[in-house]
Amino acid sequence: MSDTAPLPQLPALRDVIARHGLNASKALGQNFLLDGQLLARIARIPGDLKDADVFEVGPGPGGLTRALLQAGARVTAVERDRRCIPALVELSDAFPGKLRVIEDDAMEIDAPALFVGKPHIASNLPYNIGTALLVRWLSTDWSPWWQSLTLMFQKEVADRIVANTGDDAYGRLAVLAQWRSTAKLAMPVHRSAFTPPPKVMSAVVHITPDGAPEGVKFAVLERLTAAAFGQRRKMLRQSVKGLPGALEALEAVGIEATRRAETVSVAEFVEVARVMSR
16 A cells, blocks of 8 residues: 555646636746646656655746645745736645745846755746856855756857867857756757647756866966957957956966967866856
């Protein structure tokens, strides 16, 4: 006899959306996922979530939220659209003690203070704040306050996060995501899976933290990559010449100043930033 309690029977997401009048807000970057099987697949990406804490941004009507709860997670969901709160409260009632709903702006909230341990972060991120939140989570003190990131982005943004040196999509975001983390494209998501369908394809990225290279200051690496990729078609001697110590660091590491940023690997950027951090 199993000691696992049966999962509650939940109404269809389409019925929840219709009952609460939750048309997706373009201003808030909302596109709702309704496919239960797809949502369950996303919830499996971080691994076993039984009794794990998960932080979710922008749950909307709660599609991914219910998949995370059904996977056994304790979810803290931050939603700024007050129209969605009643639907999320209903979901909280169906999973007693498992869902904490906070009506607030994810860009303003002190997320680490919400947790005693390290949560996983899993979100179908609102498109208009997704990249800004990712950079914030990557720029935190290391090791970070989170265990993993499982995040939905527009496909072109996802490609930029996981890009390799020399790829068209390779740039600052790839370096910031990969210099002390492992970033993988976990699964593509077709535009037709969303309500309303966005104009672009999407993808889920999974990021896990690694050890940070010693002697490298994040702020230095951030300034270096911002300068280098800010004028990515120019040679490094032009793009980073306004950054104190950058040209000298390139020479010290043995990187030709005639190269362009897109040819410089993550490891090479780290070495230059290490010299500049001294």
